[in-house]
Amino acid sequence: MTIAIVGAGLGGLALARVLHVHGIEAVVYEREPSRDARGQGGMLDIHSGQRALREAGLIEQFHTIARPEGQDMRLLEPDGTLLLQEDTPDDAPSLRPEVDRADLRALLLDSLPEGTVRWGQAFASAGDGWVHFSDGGRAPYDLLVGADGAQSRVRALLTDARPAHIGQNVVELGIPDIDRTHPDLAAMVGRGNYWVFGDGLSLAAQRNGDGRVRIGVNFYNTGEDWFDGSGIPFDDPAAARARLIDLLDGWDARFHALIAACDDTVEPRSITTLPLGLTWPSTPGVTLVGDAAHLMPPVGEGANMALLDGALLALALAAHPDDLPAAVEEYESEMFERAGAAARMSAEMQELLMSPDAGRRLLAFFQPS
Structure with a gap:
């Protein structure tokens, strides 16, 4: 063959x-x-x-x-309430x-x-x-x-x-070498996945093996062209981070700090499925x-x-x-x-x-x- x-x-x-x-x-x-x-x-x-x-x-x-x-997981609400924390035992x-x-x-x-x-x-x-x-x-x-x-x-x-759009748009960001640059945020996120769910949006942070934390701000029930009217200036990373913090209005200041600590990698992503x-x-x-x-x-x-x-x-x-x-x-x-x-x-x-x-x-x- x-x-x-x-x-x-x-x-x-x-x-x-x-x-x-x-x-x-x-x-x-x-x-x-x-x-x-x-x-x-x-x-x-x-x-x-x-x-x-x-x-x-x-x-x-x-x-x-x-x-x-x-496999560690932390689940929170926008006001900072911890709903669930699961830490993986070393012998798991x-x-x-x-x-x-x-x-x-x-x-x-x-x-x-x-x-x-x-x-x-x-x-x-x-x-x-x-x-x-x-x-x-x-x-x-x-x-x-x-x-x-x-x-x-x-x-x-x-x-x-x-593929068709399913009503979800994501802004992807990241914090490099978080243990060295932001040890307080590193301790908050933990070793695995860190999820915060609000009404119509969420923040997901995930520890990578290279020390980077990848962050996704998810906007649900949004259209395929949502980014066009979102007011997020992707060509200006600092302004994009500021706009994302505005969109998380009312969320705990710790979540704003996560966004503010990100580097200049700010990417839009639309979610599609077959x-x-x-x-x-x-x-x-x-x-x-x-x-x-x-x-x-x-x-x-x-x-x-x-x-x-x-x-x-x-x-x-x-x-x-x-x-x-x-x-x-x-x-x-x-x-x-x-x-x-x-x-x-x-x-x-x-x-x-x-x-x-x-x-x-x-x-x-x-x-x-």
Whole structure:
């Protein structure tokens, strides 16, 4: 089989690695010019995805880069009332450890033979057994796998479905080296996740493995064009932080201090998802993994599903080396059911987060009576 994977995210790399473990080589085509071309985001809660890392022979290395203490959680109300604090014991099992996305991606990249990933290769089109790139080059394939994320271009070969806005907009900020620069705020946030929920908005702070705290200010039940009228001047980071503090009017001064301490990285992000229960007729020469197949709300399932997609597609291909249609159909049948269930659960959690009493409902979720 000649397997062409478009996208060097977690799903595409997991697929390439598990195929390699089973003696099947693939090529990953990535549009970015190098592995360090851009930041890879924050921490990931890896739970079901650990199966994929076992299939990849990387579970021991994973535990060396994972942060079990990242499971710590603090839940508060806007007036500063602490609703819940959970601190992970040192001897707790690593059922849902946090890991820096960049570290996990590096682990997968380093596990592949040199030359597996071809950088600077942007997908343009595909057909008749050839994938074409924007620079005019092309490469053959028997199986084309779209692992190219939320805005996948490979997806159009299988379905007309496109991501749609779900009424959430996020402003992402961060405090670098928080233990040194703001030890008081570091102690407040703790080792893991710090959530504050108000009516229609929330603040989420998350400790990263490199000492940075990533902060997201979430605005719920807002339109796709909400940023245009928000009054947040993204081209002026200091003024943007001041505007965010204004939007958190009435919140405890400690939360204002978190925003004020952030550096000049201020980014808008609109949240989109693919339709629940998305499927397509099985096509032997093309399939999808990860967000390209089932983009869902960012509540902790997406990365796990991507890792499992890659691993389980690889296992299906290894089990049916002479029957590509059977391998693809077997993978997609399982993926549709598994990822569909995860997407429904994610949508239910998203609905909870967008409710006016999200803080109290989350408390009941984590501490059921």
